[in-house]
Amino acid sequence: MTYQSTRLRLAEISLGDLDAIHHLHSFPEVDEFNTLGIPSSIDETKEYLTPLIQAQKVTPRKSYFWKIELLEASAFIGIAGMTLSSDKFKRGEIYYKLLPNYWGKGYATEIGRLLIRVGFNDFNLHRIEAGVATENVKSISVLEKIGMAREGLHRKILPIRGEWKDNYHYAIVEGDLKDN
Numbered sequence: 001m002t003y004q005s006t007r008l009r010l011a012e013i014s015l016g017d018l019d020a021i022h023h024l025h026s027f028p029e030v031d032e033f034n035t036l037g038i039p040s041s042i043d044e045t046k047e048y049l050t051p052l053i054q055a056q057k058v059t060p061r062k063s064y065f066w067k068i069e070l071l072e073a074s075a076f077i078g079i080a081g082m083t084l085s086s087d088k089f090k091r092g093e094i095y096y097k098l099l100p101n102y103w104g105k106g107y108a109t110e111i112g113r114l115l116i117r118v119g120f121n122d123f124n125l126h127r128i129e130a131g132v133a134t135e136n137v138k139s140i141s142v143l144e145k146i147g148m149a150r151e152g153l154h155r156k157i158l159p160i161r162g163e164w165k166d167n168y169h170y171a172i173v174e175g176d177l178k179d180n
């Protein structure tokens, strides 16, 4: 199953994407506000990726991890994901990461909007959430552009390079976009 926006496509990952995903996670600027840390080897990336691929076979499916491709060139430019709550709560949490070469072109905003559309229309969610380090101004700008509202602050919750960093909690609720 793939999902498309004007310029981009979300497609399921496979082990064939291991090198591209390892490369993405190797950039210090991609890792700057990430709790994952830069992988020390491709085996570490494989260990990270394997459960995300196995999740494709779990029913009901609760975790999605896609590669982001440019429609025009079928080039890998990053990853996006969504984790779902139990059916009763109809909640999803989104995230995304792009290769630095592709920053500043509105791609994250486009992917964020697509994730929201998929969440509400295809996954029948009621509420979509995202967490962002308070210093991650680019991602905060993306979340606000796509219509998410800052709901709170989690103090010293993110272990990043030996420090505890603060995280903002963002969300958009079914119907919010219609009210804009």
Ligand SMILES: CC(C)(COP(=O)(O)OP(=O)(O)OC[C@H]1O[C@@H](n2cnc3c(N)ncnc32)[C@H](O)[C@@H]1OP(=O)(O)O)[C@@H](O)C(=O)NCCC(=O)NCCS
Pocket: 029, 030, 031, 033, 095, 096, 097, 098, 099, 102, 103, 104, 105, 106, 107, 108, 109, 110, 131, 132, 133, 136, 137, 138, 139, 141, 142, 145
């Ligand atoms: C955050 C990230 C996804 C943004 O991707 P992107 O494709 O460059 O984002 P967009 O081009 O859609 O939008 C970026 C916005 O940040 C703004 N921005 C850039 N630098 C900024 C700064 N120093 N201060 C404030 N805003 C800034 C841009 O102006 C743009 O907003 P605009 O379109 O209104 O001008 C990308 O930098 C990334 O992958 N970072 C590493 C991983 C990460 O942090 N992921 C998010 C985890 S919550």
